[in-house]
Amino acid sequence: MKFTSRPTAAVLGVALAAAALTGCTETAAGGDDAAAAGGACDPADVTLVGQVRNESNPYEASWLDGGDAFAEQVGLTQERLTYDGDSTRQQEQISQLLAGDTECLVMNVLPNGDSDTPPIVEGAQDAGAYLVTQWNKPADLDVTDYDHWLSHITYDGVESGRQIGDALAEAIGGSGGIVALQGILDTGAAKDRFAGLEESLAANPDVELLDDQTANFSRAEALEVTKTLLTKHGDDVKGIWAANDDMALGALEALEQAGRDDVAVVGIDAVPDALTAIQDGTMTATVSSDGPWQGGIGLAIGYCVATGELAVEDIADEDRAWYAEQFLIQQDNVADFVSPATSEADFACDNLFSRSQGAIS
DSSP: OOOBOOTTOOOTTHHHHHHTSOOOOSSOTTOHHHHHTTOOOOGGGOEEEEEESOSSSHHHHHHHHHHHHHHHHTTOOEEEEEOTTOHHHHHHHHHHHHTSOOTTEEEEEOOSSGGGHHHHHHHHHHHTOEEEEESOOOTTOOGGGOSSEEEEEEOOHHHHHHHHHHHHHHHTTTOEEEEEEEOOTTSHHHHHHHHHHHHHHHHOTTEEEEEEEEOTTOHHHHHHHHHHHHHHHGGGEEEEEESSHHHHHHHHHHHHHTTOOSOEEEOSBOOHHHHHHHHHTSOOBEEEOOHHHHHHHHHHHHHHHHTTSSOGGGSOGGGTEEEEOOEEEOTTTTHHHHSOBOOSSTTSTTSTTTTEEEEOO
16 A cells, blocks of 8 residues: 655645634633634634654654645644653643633644643643644543544554564564663553564564663664663674664664674654665664654644534544554565655545544544
């Protein structure tokens, strides 16, 4: 199946159709009347905000780029916010946003960890801002309990962790020692991906997990952690499983410094440097979550509700918290991902949930 990334996706008809709607009501920010109206914002009055940890991570930078592309297509600009993986800073940024004019505010947010999501959700609900979150939320926090928290999007981390685990097992011939680089431990993504690795190990009993350490989804941390693990386990290390591409790339740098070209490496995110590494054979596999699409789709959902093209009550329950489509990338199909096709239809209000793989159970 050909993967389509849409960093420059156009949105035909969205702005024109939304412009025909009535302007923002005069209700104070966060007022109940605005919520009852189901979206009464003039498109020109919508404020779009994307927030991720940092732009040094190419996946997260591509997320914000996708938000910019969507904003441009509806005649707006996106405010790009980063918080450097600091939960306190993230909450401060959100609080500042919600202290202003929130009636037509749309936020597409990557919470730093599961525990960071509830205060963001409660703040948006109280202020009447439109919120989409991605990746991280507590399992018992239900999106359908809120009418301004529109949707939560994530990926089946167990599946992706297992997919790259199986690819790694195949790359090392089905037996041998591997080490694992875990992400930020207070995130569903890190927990699920490692659970997927454990499933892969159970299915490949001759592959031994020698060690696992967290590198917090950071390339720089992964470089140092991998150096330590290579020193500790030496030639027993035949493969490195990384919970994202940034850490995989850090591991590749450590291997290069150690003069090791006999170690298979896998990651997740399909960032450009990882795709290049797969092309040249230095990296084995990754899984795509399409950062540009994520950056656009969260804003598009909020925009469509804010402008009245989509009513919250018309969003199916299974689309309030859902898994999006993802793809395993290896050398035999990487060319399809390096120069991906684009689609104008991705962010149209009647097509927002086309990539859904089902509700989060």
